[in-house]
Amino acid sequence: MNPVLFIAVPLGAAFLLPLVRRMGDRAARGLAGLTFAFVLAAVVAWLPALGNGAMLTVTTGGWPAPFGIALRFGLAEAVLIALSAAAALGSFGAVSSRAGRDATSGGVRGLVIVLLMVVGANGLIMTRDLFNTFVFLEIVSIATYALAATGDESRGLEAGFKYMFLGAVASAFILIGIAMLYRLTGTLSIDGIAESLMVGGAGAVPMFALGVVLLFLFAGFLVELKVFPLNGPAIDLYDGVSPAVMALTVATALNASVYAFWKLMPIFRAVDLTLVLMVIGGATFVLANLFALRQSRVRRMLGYSTSAQLGLIVMLMPLAHSGDVSATAVGLLLVNHTLAKAGLLWFAGSVGKQTLVEWKGVLAGSPAARLSLAALVLAIVGMPPFPGFWGKWDALVALSRGPHAWWIIPVLAGSLLEFIYYFRWLRLAHVPAEDAETKLEPTGSLVPAHAFGIIVLGAGLALSSRLVTSSTDAVLTLAGAGLVLLIAGQLPGRLLQFLSLAAVAASGWMLHQAGSLAPTSITGFFMLIVLFGAFTVVLAGIGTPPDRKRYHGLFLLLVASLVLLVDARGPLGFFAGWELMTWTSYLLVAQGQRGGRPAFRYMLFSGAAGFLVLGGILVALGAGVTTIGDFAHLAGPAALWTAILLGAGFAVKAASAGAHVWAPDAYTESPDLFSAFLSGVLSKMPLFGIVLFGTRLVAGADPALIGGTYGPGYALGWLGAITAIGMTLLAALQEDAKRLLAYSSVGQIGYAVVGFALLTPLGWTAALYHTVNHMIIKLLLFLAIAAVINRTGTRRMHEMGGLIKKMPAQYIAVLIGIIALSGVPPLSGFAGKWLIYNALIEKEWYFIAGVLMFASVIAFLYLFRLINTIFLGQLKPRHREVREAPAVFVVAQALLVFAIMGLSMFPDALLRVTTAMTAPFFGAAGVELAADGSVLVSLGYLNAFGVMAMVMGLFAVFFAWVLFLGPKTTKVGQLDIVMAAEEPPAPEEIHYAYDFYRPYKRAFAPVLRVSVERGWSRFAAVLSAVAEYGRRFYTGDAQTYLLYAVVFLGIAAVAVLSRLG
Amino acid sequence: MQAVLNLDIGYLGLCALSVIGAIAYGLLIGGIIRKVMARIQSRIGPPVWQPYLDVAKLFFQRTSIRHGMMFYLAPVFRTVGGIGIYLLIPIVAGMPGLAGFSFNGDVLLVIYFMFFGCLGMALGAGESGHPHAIIAVSRGLSQMSSYELPFSLALIALVAQVGTFSIGGIIEAQAGGIGNWYLFMNPLAGIAGLLSFLGMQMYSPFNIVLAPQEIPIGPPTEYNSTFLGLMMSGRAIFGVAKSALFMNLFLGGATSIPEAMIKIFVVYMWAVFVGAVFPRFRAEQSVRFFLRWPTWFGLAGIALAMLMKHLAS
């Protein structure tokens, strides 16, 4: 087979089409469809043979290169042609549906243009001749102009004209460039020109003239590539023209132009345009993403996004050419963008809603569409396992190791901005049905969008083989089961939870077999936390299965990503697991009844945390690190910056004060069972990060730096302390039970952060102990609250009361939980507090110790509130029929209670593990574990078993006293209380519950006026205002756009020519 | 573990005696206080042994009411809390039986165990369903959290200087004359400790929990008979234990039983005399009070401790 067929066959079909059309529209569509299918099938069949880098050069007309036009066909060309054919097939599918045809109205005649577009794109991709490049470029451009005009909207006409006007001038520039290049080098073969510029060296060609010539070519191409500041008309085009048309152009015209530009890189490199390209590419990526924030129209937003992503590719292109960045990485970014963007555009076109507001709730009733949109959005923002993630990772790693490391900052900043508008869109589409203004009534088929979603996912999964570790079996089991459950969401929830339990148990067994569960290793320690948490939550879920259909599958996917994260063998595995965890948990939060908005916030902060972590990892990679163990070899500023960035990322993810605003809502609005997992297990993952990297950094650090009182951890220590006290105080003032626990959870993580910040063996032991303890307690408390909410149907504490009579098991669970959490002996929490205070005093962080002690007393306020308002006091009449939680649920809680009791009596067992874990890195244990079970530290001592024995003994004595020697008691009625001879009114009126700590609130009024929430709102407003004023750059006036092009050419000329001297 | 299992009956008996003695002493002090307050207010007042009569009467009442499981258990929690605290504090250094179970843990254990009885009582009060009881708990917790701040700061200053959390160690460090008492060694922290102790003892102006005439006696509103008797006993020994802790931390501990009794009495009276002079705070006034001057003193105390440590090294 000859690759020329990929041009010739569609071209022939285009000529045949008007004839075939006489046999009816159906025949014409059939012909076009067959043509695209043929090209696609042929290219795909060819792909395996090209995998090894084989390259096919075809000469046309029998003339070799300088005289004839050469075509080249290799892997890159094949992939791009496959994409263009697939997109044509998809758009053909979208256009040929009746409603879609009405929208674009090009109908069958439009198909001729589509065929020509594919001809032009395939030619542009394969040709190695400069003038031929121009000709094919004109073919795709004219096809684009024509398609833009086929719509019957006047917006399309306006956009098309502007685009065409600037495009025509750009073509003129390109033509000038080509002609002059021919004059300078005497050939039109791209390779020939590059060769003559290279071989001839500086003297062969007058550099100044070459500079001028290349600038024309360059400016012309940049218009085609839609980069700042020349992207105005292109963005207007997205706004005005049917998304289905734009989907086609993304995969054909745009990709082909990008590839043509890539082929010209050797020529451009004759005058060093690296910096110019990086500046405009980087600026495009940041600015287009920034301006997209203010878009209310989905199409225009997607236009900005296209521009941004192309900017990133343009920025990386010169580096890819010089070999600083692998070309494959840039290729992956392009492929990812094509698949995801075309899918999103089809999606947008088929849903047919124009503004973001109209999108609100559109997908509420169609879970498949929701998943598909989510997958496409995750792909385009570069989440794993989608190809964009691998492309971005490879590119960023390469940047970090090269001289352009600072360029990572705009890339990450732009990526974060991208998160904002894409996830806002997703959020609006997910708004639950009752708030929806409209229902999904697709104006076109969603099949092409779904198909591209599946392709991009498949491509990503194929690339994920890079992540193979010893836990791969377990990960695959969990992920596979997750995908199955995702599809089988219609089965009864109880069954799904049961299957989930089996999957978790099976993966646990596999991990055990693989030796990943040794508790004294960091991996094994946290793996056990993950598995234990998952097991209990799923076990409880058998009792009260969540009613959301996608919950079950997503939960297993989350567990799979956690296993991947915890068992990470290198920075890539860690970061991929981290990001997988981020988006799976994001989708789970969004499963809550009103989870959309909290999930959106969760995603933004998690995204920021992810990029900070990535920044830290990249600093380390830039300093030559390859494995996680190598972090111990970091030194100097690299070690410092790695620690700062990682610390900041983990602090954000741990919802430390300032960045905590995501947490309360996310915890509160998640599905009840997931809240337990979120607080019990997910909140431990930033701590895992701290342990994983911190141990290495500490082991490699200068002992004098770590050992001093006010070392590098001091700031983090204060952050943790402020988090602890701030969140605890806020928890005391909540009316919503889950919100109260949410603040509590965040505050408790603050304790652990302080412990780690100490950078002493005792501090780390304390923090690790606290981590385990907090996990068990919060699982227990959140589960109990979930049971109560499940039975009473409310989260507001003052609407409950007296439930001890109806749900005694839940009362006991909460009682054990609050005693353990508050640190009252004899339960497990005390040992944690005791260790932390000892560690703090030992390190001489007195003021932080004071803050933490204060925080731990304030914790009594909310803990008592929780148990008292819900379970004690007056039972509400409407709760007279409330039943206890199901037996399985209680069994799950009993597991946790046993764990707490065990830990309370034998904290030394856990401490033995934690000291064995950290001692190798610190060279000391910090804790002495005596044979009699006593725990000895430098300042104090504790015998938890002794305390427990004393309390239990005394309790037995006095309980026996009241039981056997006490008075005969009579049970009295609910309202039978002493009320100064008055009859008490209804239970609601004497249950002192709402605004429980009003005096406290009054006393703290000055402190409570500080609102971090407000601070972030202001920040958002400022960002929004910047975007709003910035985007006015695009005035919508064709002449302004032309002026930008001319001015840009002038500035670029000055920049380049001044470098040439 | 063995330390507990090896305890013989004789030691437990000594401990029991010590507990009974402490309860008796606590009730006696209660009686004295009522007498003193009456005299300050120009009343005759009840006889000093009145609390014994009250408790005895309560223990011999034959019937009672109950509101539920937690209501029933709360007095047990209260008593266990009070006695447990007492047993965890070495009252007289080196005297068997009067060191109780202090080998189980240090001063942090004592402080955190204080909440055990309070929590039990609060839960029982909660189940009684009486609004006054719950309002009192809300106030009590608010006040407790605020006085714990200066107290913690004072304690931190103390430990910073002494270099141990062990109560025995703290007493040893203060040996050798009044000048070595922590109250005088670091007067700033001492003042913070003295002021927060006022809140701990909950006499006027900090008696917002029991608050007679306002929320009639608060948490125990619904209790009577043996339950109330146990609560009163628990409260009596709790008072002694708190004073003993203060004595050990700030007043150099005690080397003999009479010394301990005197010091405990003096510490007790400090709160009583202040209470005789000042009228009751509102809840938020009380919270604000502890977060201001006592806290400043506590912070200054830590600064002083750090300074002294720095100078010593």
Added chain:
Amino acid sequence: MNAGTLYLGAGFALVLTGLACALLRRNLLRMVLGFSIVDTGVHLIIASIGTLTGRTAPIIDDPALLSDATTLAVDATAVVDPIPQALVLTAIVIGVGVTALMLTYIVRLHDRAGTLDVRELRDLKW
């Protein structure tokens, strides 16, 4: 100054003139006219590349143009380079096509909006 340079200069002058026209005139038709002038200038620039004074067109109508009569090899110094000529022809064709499409657009825009003022075409912006 030879003819080639002259044509080159004239070509650039036309490009600039055309750009000025396209930038400064509000009427759509005049803007397209401006584009046409740019295009013509570009064609002139391309043609100028092939221009060499004293040489003839690369049409072998005279045996004198052959350097070797038996192999029919062309005397490269006698004729001008044929490639730019081919380029110009192609470019002209494409230019005509683009201009025609632009005019079609203008007709349809005028049908819809009833105006030829570019300032009225600013619905899509920001």
